[in-house]
Amino acid sequence: MRVALFVPCYVDQLWPRVxxxxxxxxxRLGVEVVFPDEQTCCGQPLANAGFADAAAPxxxxxxxxxxxxxxxxxxxxSCTSMVRNHYDPFLAGRPGFETLKRxxxxxxxxxxxxxxxxxxDGRFPHRVGLHQSCHGLRELGLGTPxxxxxxxxxxxxxxxxxxxxxxxxxxxxADECCGFGGTFAVAEEAVSCLxxxxxxxxxxxxxxxxxTGTDVSCLMxxxxxxxxxxxxxxxxxxxxxxxEALS
Amino acid sequence: MSAGPREALGHPVRAARFAxxxxxxxxxxxxxxxxxxxxxxxxxxxxxxxxxxxxxxAIRAHTQGRLAAYLExxxxxxxxxGAVVHWARDAAEHNDIVHRILSGHGVRxxxxxxxxxxxxxxxxxxxxxxxxxxxxxxxxERIVQLAGEPPSHxxxxxxxxxxxxxxxxxxxKLGTPAGLADPKALTEAARVHLRERFMSAxxxxxxxxxxxxxxxxxxxxxxxxxxDMGTHLPRLHVASxxxxxxxxxxxxxxxxxxxxxxxxxGQPVTTYTSHFHGPIDGGExxxxxxxxxxxxxxxxxxxxxSLTCIRCGACMNTCPVFRRSxxxxxxxxxxxxxxxxxxxxxxxxxxxxxxxASTLCGSCDDVCPVKVxxxxxxxxxxxxxxRAAILPRSKRLSMSLLGWILAHRATYEAxxxxxxLLLRRLPRAILYGAWNVWGRRRELPxxxxxxxxxxxxxxxxxxxx
Numbered sequence: 123m124r125v126a127l128f129v130p131c132y133v134d135q136l137w138p139r140v141x142x143x144x145x146x147x148x149x150r151l152g153v154e155v156v157f158p159d160e161q162t163c164c165g166q167p168l169a170n171a172g173f174a175d176a177a178a179p180x181x182x183x184x185x186x187x188x189x190x191x192x193x194x195x196x197x198x199x200s201c202t203s204m205v206r207n208h209y210d211p212f213l214a215g216r217p218g219f220e221t222l223k224r225x226x227x228x229x230x231x232x233x234x235x236x237x238x239x240x241x242x243d244g245r246f247p248h249r250v251g252l253h254q255s256c257h258g259l260r261e262l263g264l265g266t267p268x269x270x271x272x273x274x275x276x277x278x279x280x281x282x283x284x285x286x287x288x289x290x291x292x293x294x295x296a297d298e299c300c301g302f303g304g305t306f307a308v309a310e311e312a313v314s315c316l317x318x319x320x321x322x323x324x325x326x327x328x329x330x331x332x333x334t335g336t337d338v339s340c341l342m343x344x345x346x347x348x349x350x351x352x353x354x355x356x357x358x359x360x361x362x363x364x365x366e367a368l369s
Numbered sequence: 370m371s372a373g374p375r376e377a378l379g380h381p382v383r384a385a386r387f388a389x390x391x392x393x394x395x396x397x398x399x400x401x402x403x404x405x406x407x408x409x410x411x412x413x414x415x416x417x418x419x420x421x422x423x424x425x426x427a428i429r430a431h432t433q434g435r436l437a438a439y440l441e442x443x444x445x446x447x448x449x450x451g452a453v454v455h456w457a458r459d460a461a462e463h464n465d466i467v468h469r470i471l472s473g474h475g476v477r478x479x480x481x482x483x484x485x486x487x488x489x490x491x492x493x494x495x496x497x498x499x500x501x502x503x504x505x506x507x508x509x510e511r512i513v514q515l516a517g518e519p520p521s522h523x524x525x526x527x528x529x530x531x532x533x534x535x536x537x538x539x540x541x542k543l544g545t546p547a548g549l550a551d552p553k554a555l556t557e558a559a560r561v562h563l564r565e566r567f568m569s570a571x572x573x574x575x576x577x578x579x580x581x582x583x584x585x586x587x588x589x590x591x592x593x594x595x596x597d598m599g600t601h602l603p604r605l606h607v608a609s610x611x612x613x614x615x616x617x618x619x620x621x622x623x624x625x626x627x628x629x630x631x632x633x634x635g636q637p638v639t640t641y642t643s644h645f646h647g648p649i650d651g652g653e654x655x656x657x658x659x660x661x662x663x664x665x666x667x668x669x670x671x672x673x674x675s676l677t678c679i680r681c682g683a684c685m686n687t688c689p690v691f692r693r694s695x696x697x698x699x700x701x702x703x704x705x706x707x708x709x710x711x712x713x714x715x716x717x718x719x720x721x722x723x724x725x726a727s728t729l730c731g732s733c734d735d736v737c738p739v740k741v742x743x744x745x746x747x748x749x750x751x752x753x754x755x756r757a758a759i760l761p762r763s764k765r766l767s768m769s770l771l772g773w774i775l776a777h778r779a780t781y782e783a784x785x786x787x788x789x790l791l792l793r794r795l796p797r798a799i800l801y802g803a804w805n806v807w808g809r810r811r812e813l814p815x816x817x818x819x820x821x822x823x824x825x826x827x828x829x830x831x832x833x834x
């Protein structure tokens with residue numbers, strides 16, 4: 123299977139190790155990874171700030187660059203959701219769009235739903251807090267949000283708990299938002315930081331050593347707060363954690 | 370959409386003020402999270418909760434499509450039961466109608482149970498300026514009324530007040546002993562005080578939770594029985610309702626009442642669900658049906674779902690922003706996610722910051738008993754604000770520039786390199802200067818020397834361009 127790697131712009135520029143870890147996990151599972159070099163950004167920062175019209179050219183560009191692969195895999199629930207759930211106003215009816223929409227996956231989702239991975243042969247002997255980023259959880263359905271009265275499922279948690287030695291710590295608020303929220307992190311700085319600090323406290327109280335999640339954006343916010351407050355938590359994107367566990 | 374005054378300060382400033390008292394914001398957050406958890410437990414006891422939500426959303430959508438017909442059916446049946454039905458185009462008409470009814474009966478004092486619509490219309494000050502005393506009889510509403518404040522939450526109007534503060538307020542206004550802060554004793558004091566007001570009221574006013582087209586009856590849900598207390602003694606009952614409150618059939622209440630109380634407070638049912646079918650013997654029942662901008666929202670296909678709201682407040686209780694910014698930070702009669710939508714639909718310019726008072730986490734969508742896609746609609750309101758050029762010019766320019774950079778790979782790469790270089794090289798004093806809002810309470814990420822694609826090209830040897 124040949125997949126195109128979609129590396130969100132901020133991951134490309136600031137967290138290259140997350141992109142590399144994604145490649146390493148995919149290749150370890152026998153997937154051929156291609157990185158279309160013309161890619162930049164899916165347009166989410168613009169669209170979420172209200173500038174949908176400025177995001178439209180980026181969506182068209184995305185379709186052009188990422189057409190023709192078996193699948194597109196991305197180490198971000200939020201950017202994946204942009205393509206799957208928010209591209210319609212820009213691209214509906216264009217050739218290849220439906221295929222692209224259906225074929226774009228967040229990394230864990232790709233492992234579970236496409237590769238059919240039920241358990242990973244890896245080891246990660248740490249207490250881990252899972253931060254369930256909102257767009258992955260509620261827009262992609264990576265798990266059952268706590269609000270819904272439906273059978274519980276959790277794709278990311280399932281993969282993690284299959285690792286030997288890992289202990290997923292129970293949080294008081296299983297899926298509360300961390301307060302990143304894109305431009306919200308700056309525009310509503312006070313509330314954003316308060317939300318983040320509450321998440322940190324929850325993970326710390328639960329005894330987590332490592333906090334992981336599907337989106338670097340949330341982790342960058344939490345990590346920034348933790349470093350300032352000197353909270354001794356380690357932040358690893360789920361690709362980094364899996365890559366470390368598998369090696 | 371009207372082009373009202375520009376927003377003076379915006380949600381971020383008001384929210385930051387609330388959040389600055391971290392202990393208090395934390396307490397507010399915990400109080401509402403407690404309600405959210407209670408809601409979760411109550412919902413879990415209903416088999417097929419999610420199907421119930423689907424049914425409610427379907428009934429609401431159906432009703433919206435035939436709203437005029439159902440309203441007329443309601444009017445016919447209400448009149449047949451002896452009620453008088455009035456139609457008010459806007460808040461001013463509503464207030465005039467209510468005032469005319471009350472003054473026509475020589476009313477001096479009104480006992481009013483909870484009604485967000487009368488808040489929306491500014492009825493209390495309107496009547497008081499004309500010599501009619503309005504006593505809010507819902508305990509929370511009475512507290513904020515005594516304090517001279519608007520409600521900060523549609524279900525818990527005084528949720529922002531600690532019991533000690535309510536004790537002080539009651540000491541000043543009701544003469545309770547100084548330092549009394551026991552909720553039970555305070556409630557008892559309020560009850561005695563309100564009892565006297567109920568006895569001496571010349572008219573009762575209520576809101577309307579549901580108006581049933583098929584029967585012409587109206588339904589009011591309270592936990593304190595104050596709607597009944599307020600309307601059983603006086604001969605005159607005036608009920609105000611928004612046009613969206615109508616449901617087609619009596620049987621539909623089986624769906625909505627099960628959802629409403631559980632979503633609002635986590636109770637299986639509100640303590641009092643009062644059905645009014647015409648006036649009491651020898652009395653009068655007036656129902657004032659109010660539009661006040663609702664038709665305009667109804668005409669907007671992208672916004673109309675916000676009108677299906679049953680005012681349970683669940684979106685406020687679950688909203689991580691609301692819990693930490695307080696109801697007043699919205700400066701609108703209905704706060705929280707649903708309030709942000711309604712406010713931005715009503716007057717986008719005056720409430721331009723509200724659609725941004727959200728991380729778009731989507732929790733509100735998932736608790737909403739009628740499945741309003743709140744976070745998606747907030748995103749659409751943002752888009753509308755940008756298209757109407759209501760957002761600041763600086764934001765427009767920076768977003769256009771960002772869009773242009775991101776559309777050109779080589780420029781994007783160059784910008785990324787400069788950004789990483791600056792992050793690495795700038796002295797901390799400059800990097801964390803006043804301009805850096807992110808860095809006030811957070812460290813910036815530690816920039817890598819190479820971007821992902823640079824490493825990829827170097828190690829995988831792929832050419833580019």
